Amino acid sequence: MNQLTNYHSHSQFCDGHAPMEEFVKEAVAEGFVAYGISSHAPFPVPNQCNMLRERLPEYLAEFHRIKELYGSAIELYVGLEIDFLDDSFNPSIPYFKELPLDYRIGSVHYIVTPDGTPIDTDGSPDRFRGYVDTYFGGDVDEAVRRFYRSSFRLVELGGFDFLGHLDKIGLNASLYRPGLDREAWYRRLVADYLEAIASQHLLVEVNTKAFATRGRFFPGEDYFEQMHRLGIGVVVNSDAHYPAKINAGRPEALKALARAGYTTVWQFHRNEWIETPLEL
Ligand SMILES: [Zn+2]
Ligand SMILES: [Zn+2]
Numbered sequence: 582m583n584q585l586t587n588y589h590s591h592s593q594f595c596d597g598h599a600p601m602e603e604f605v606k607e608a609v610a611e612g613f614v615a616y617g618i619s620s621h622a623p624f625p626v627p628n629q630c631n632m633l634r635e636r637l638p639e640y641l642a643e644f645h646r647i648k649e650l651y652g653s654a655i656e657l658y659v660g661l662e663i664d665f666l667d668d669s670f671n672p673s674i675p676y677f678k679e680l681p682l683d684y685r686i687g688s689v690h691y692i693v694t695p696d697g698t699p700i701d702t703d704g705s706p707d708r709f710r711g712y713v714d715t716y717f718g719g720d721v722d723e724a725v726r727r728f729y730r731s732s733f734r735l736v737e738l739g740g741f742d743f744l745g746h747l748d749k750i751g752l753n754a755s756l757y758r759p760g761l762d763r764e765a766w767y768r769r770l771v772a773d774y775l776e777a778i779a780s781q782h783l784l785v786e787v788n789t790k791a792f793a794t795r796g797r798f799f800p801g802e803d804y805f806e807q808m809h810r811l812g813i814g815v816v817v818n819s820d821a822h823y824p825a826k827i828n829a830g831r832p833e834a835l836k837a838l839a840r841a842g843y844t845t846v847w848q849f850h851r852n853e854w855i856e857t858p859l860e861l
Contacts, residue, residue: 584857586848587827588617588658589686589745589786589818594640595621596630597822602647607824608655615656615850616827618644619686622661622677625670626691626699632661641681658683658849662745665689665735666699673740684849686786687741689749692727702728702750709753721757722766725750729770736777742854743784743816743847746799747774752791762801771804779811784847784854787838789830790820798834805841814847814856835861 590604591597597604601618608616623634632640644659651657660682663672672687691699694716702709702724713721728750736744748771751762761767778785785808788799800808808815817834821827838846838859845856 584615584848585611585613585828585831586615586617586817587613587819587821587831588615588660588684588743588816588849589619589662589788590617590821590827591620591662592618594636594643595632599824601643602650603824604821604827605647605651605655605657607827609651611828613655613827615658615848617658617660617684617849619660619662619684622663624664624691625666628701630690630701631664637680656850658852660684660686660742662686662688663741664691665731665738666691667693667731668734668738671735671738671740673738678740683852684743685741686743686745687735687739688745689728689731689735692724692731694727702753703746706753706756710757713757721754721761725754725761725767725770729774732774733777736774736781736783739781739783742849743786744778745786746788746790746820747771747778747785748800748804749788751801752795752797752799768803771800772807775800775804775807775811775813779813784814784816787815787817787834788820789817789834790822790826792830792833798830798837802837802841805838805843809838809842814845815843816847832861835859 592601621631624631648657665671690701700712755762819829848857
């Protein structure tokens with residue numbers, strides 16, 4: 582039995598649907614060995630998902646209260662899922678580097694449109710469709726290219742421990758135009774991105790959040806073999822917004838990784854990333 586871990590989860594400090602403590606209680610009940618809390622970091626554009634900057638001290642204090650209570654039963658860590666917006670706001674800026682966190686996730690949710698408006702790319706498919714029509718005149722390919730331009734820059738600038746849900750825009754983009762994520766240009770873009778990631782020796786998350794509902798991981802299983810060939814280490818996370826989903830999709834992801842040749846996954850233990858044997 583592979584050790585149960587998850588380092589990507591949201592609570593009521595951002596867009597999660599339960600208090601932080603409920604996720605930790607569930608992790609203890611399910612026999613997790615390590616658990617990480619990673620709210621959406623404060624963001625310069627007001628929205629419903631990101632934590633407000635003024636709540637960060639309370640976020641950290643609540644984590645430490647919970648760690649006192651449960652820390653003998655489970656390894657607990659506090660991080661943030663930090664957005665890339667542009668060169669002035671991303672995980673590499675001093676504000677994030679100076680926060681007392683155990684780890685950081687680097688993710689792209691927002692892209693900047695030609696008129697300078699930041700729009701989120703992984704909300705509901707209908708909202709994404711509306712954005713593409715309004716800001717890109719229906720040119721979904723351009724929205725996707727901007728997503729990857731930001732992604733490449735995120736990787737260049739660094740400032741995080743692992744990359745969150747790469748290839749996520751493939752879901753909404755392929756709901757906009759069915760099959761888009763299987764088109765050669767899209768696959769080339771992801772393949773090039775994986776090469777950039779490998780050259781920086783970065784860890785990549787295999788995000789299992791949508792596996793039950795959409796039957797796909799982020800990145801998609803089709804890319805696992807290339808990732809393995811490139812020597813990219815993976816962290817399997819559920820990106821849980823509900824306590825009941827902290828382990829959702831993990832067994833399936835581990836099987837898919839094993840099929841692609843992976844024999845190890847990366848886990849955070851005693852404040853270090855450790856390459857751990859993948860056992861099904
Ligand atoms: Zn995310
Ligand atoms: Zn997340």
